[in-house]
Amino acid sequence: MKEMEHEFLEFLKEQKAYEEALALIQWDLRTKAPKKGLEQRSEVIGMLSQKLHQLSTSDQMKYYIDSLKGQTEDEIIAKSIEVCQEDYERNSKIPEQEYKEFITVRSKSETVWQEAREKNDFSLLQPYLEQLVEFNKKFANYWGYEKNIYDALLDLYEPGMTTETLDTVFPPLRKALTDLVSKVTDATVKPDSALLKHHFPKESQEKFSLEILKRMGYDFDAGRLDETIHPFAIALNPSDVRVTTRYDENDFRMAIFGTIHEGGHALYEQNIAENLAKTPLATGTSMGIHESQSLFWENFVARNEGFWDNHYDVFKQIAPSPFQSISFNDFYGAINEVKPSFIRIEADEMTYSLHIMIRYELEKALINGDIKVKDLPHLWNEKMAEYLGITPPSDKEGILQDIHWSAGDFGYFPSYALGYMYAAQFHHAMEKDLQVDSLIQSGHFTDIKAWLARHIHQYGKMKKPLELLTEVTGEQLNAQYLINYLTDKYTKIYQL
């Protein structure tokens, strides 16, 4: 048994090596690679991904699963076998030919999405989306589900999450958020983010970003910060977790909050327990839990009043002269402005989850066959009007804004809203142990970082997302904490 366990661990290392090479290639492509090299690079990606796929569905893998499952006494090996088995079954249930066709359609669809957006013409994309919906339905049926076909897809990104749960938490959240949004819209006190739109040199933004990352406890000996177009954090291994950001010289918020957000993701990966390294457990447990970590730092820490009370001096030292005359209160209000808007990725923390619910409802209905792809544009606009009180002037600002569906990803969107709810719930749990606000106000992030590492980060994939949530917070998913947090915070800011 010992010998087989050792062999299995060596086999996992091989998988990890391919993953690490692929992660480096992705990082390079999005930060440093010269444009003419891209074509051949995508062949390299294709080849290495294929090898990885082959390993995950190999007879060798099947042999390890069959031999070690329920037999090993090593907890890490047992959990690794579980994760490998999920992958094995998921990957081997789809007929190879069908998966290849899916990859081809998806690749075309991503290109067509670009064109459809540029031309503001949904009809170009429609036939591809129709095919991708059908593929997803077929895959979901191969994988199986208990109650709702959409659950099979949800499970890809948020293991254990169900339509039933979402349909329990989303409606009260939606109600609370739409109520809050309409109060904010009617408020007489209105913070104004326009006063933040002064020229802010890239170099100064970078300096501030680096300083904040350092204060958050991000380990620069195990990572680095680079510039990119669409910011991301990426873990090559727990000792090399890189952050990227984007500098908009006319809106410093993009870089500062973006860096902190990605820094939150990076802290998760940097603080996974060392004994999980080189196994499939050495990464975040789900998209939603990952997002809870980035949102925790971005919103609960960096949009907190005490945070700026503490950092406003440093900020002013680095910021150009037009910022010097902004009062602290105006500044704090401005970075927390709430305003219904068309584009999800530009949304504030109050309206964001409403954008997600629109997508969730539509994709769930698509996969269940309750609506048709061709009806998406007007259904989208109807929901925007209902939830946010605004109607996109064109599909470019509506249904065509996100790449997810065009990339074949259905079931992914809920993770973002789950991240908000998890973050609020973790924040509440943390407050039982720590004086969170006063730690933030005094800039002592060490305890906050340690709490997150101890309760969440270290476990990697050893615990499933909902298991982790329950263990850390002592209860199931509960949207009330997010509602409370937003209500308290914005009642003050908008004097509701």
Place this chain on the structure above:
Amino acid sequence: MKEMEHEFLEFLKEQKAYEEALALIQWDLRTKAPKKGLEQRSEVIGMLSQKLHQLSTSDQMKYYIDSLKGQTEDEIIAKSIEVCQEDYERNSKIPEQEYKEFITVRSKSETVWQEAREKNDFSLLQPYLEQLVEFNKKFANYWGYEKNIYDALLDLYEPGMTTETLDTVFPPLRKALTDLVSKVTDATVKPDSALLKHHFPKESQEKFSLEILKRMGYDFDAGRLDETIHPFAIALNPSDVRVTTRYDENDFRMAIFGTIHEGGHALYEQNIAENLAKTPLATGTSMGIHESQSLFWENFVARNEGFWDNHYDVFKQIAPSPFQSISFNDFYGAINEVKPSFIRIEADEMTYSLHIMIRYELEKALINGDIKVKDLPHLWNEKMAEYLGITPPSDKEGILQDIHWSAGDFGYFPSYALGYMYAAQFHHAMEKDLQVDSLIQSGHFTDIKAWLARHIHQYGKMKKPLELLTEVTGEQLNAQYLINYLTDKYTKIYQL
């Protein structure tokens, strides 16, 4: 046959994909990677290298070689088969266990070399070098040779080169160089490089480096410039060839000439014919020919009087104030100062090849069993005194300075001197077609770059080094061109 050729090309693509991933990892390790990630990265390197090695010695490869050799009508496939066969035989002739032992000894030896250098204690390294010499002798015997066992090693780096040829060209070159060096040493006119040692900010050096690379015709859409400790150029594929350099703020020559040198290597790789891409032919044909390209740009172009006549204005615009008072003549003399020195990598273009001959003679004697490892330190010092007229004060400045032998590489050193001779011979050939000096003086590098691409670069490994040399220059290797070039140039500078 067509189908098998297609399959073979697909197989080559797989090899190339591994090579490209490895090249990116190497680049990243030496430019960007955070230090804590290195340990796991080396496992990734090990795993990918092993895969590559397995492919090159696989039954599949054997099958392609047996089936396609002499059968295909496609010239590129035929040549690829030839290169693959050389690799196949070289790699499969060494028993696996023996190669593993070699890798282990080599890896330890590299670490011990660092320590031996720090402690200035050759005896620490001696037992490892002894083992590495024995491994090399065994390998050379597995591979076979016609006249001298050392030829089998030489062939690794410079296919077709023999001890016989080197023993024909090196002695007259040595005689000419030692004569020139003693004339220079006795000269009354003495350029002085000390006047170049002023503070020169890194940013300005980078600006100048980028400008020169651009003027050389280096394609920044297919490459980039980064900082590193030991500069190198690396080709991920012909459309992504990266240059690195090192900035010494107290000696700008390191970065400027280093960048141009690596830029010369990079131009070679960027200009390989497109139809060789994704085959083993899409790289430089040998170490020596590669070095001829870097040295061509570094010495024949960038240490040329006309080059600075043209670029001295740009240089002065970028250089800090202490440089403003240096006259053009003093500057040109200073960058061409000749002075026997201990360290090879700091040697000038006249003494450099003498450093190489010392190494060549010693390693040839070691592999032939004519001398013992333990005698290296005093033999080294004797030869230094004989060829360069100076004796290293310690082994740190002598036998311990280079990593090559400690890394198990014997037969590599001659490539550097061959690069000088090839470069001079190519330069002579180019002069028949182009007004080289006046093109350099007017800064019109396009024709020079095009000439090198047309005669040398485009062929990649389609031609063996000596075949290429003969076709381009119309004659065999001939040291006289280097002798003439150095004599003419330094007679003027030193008024000999």
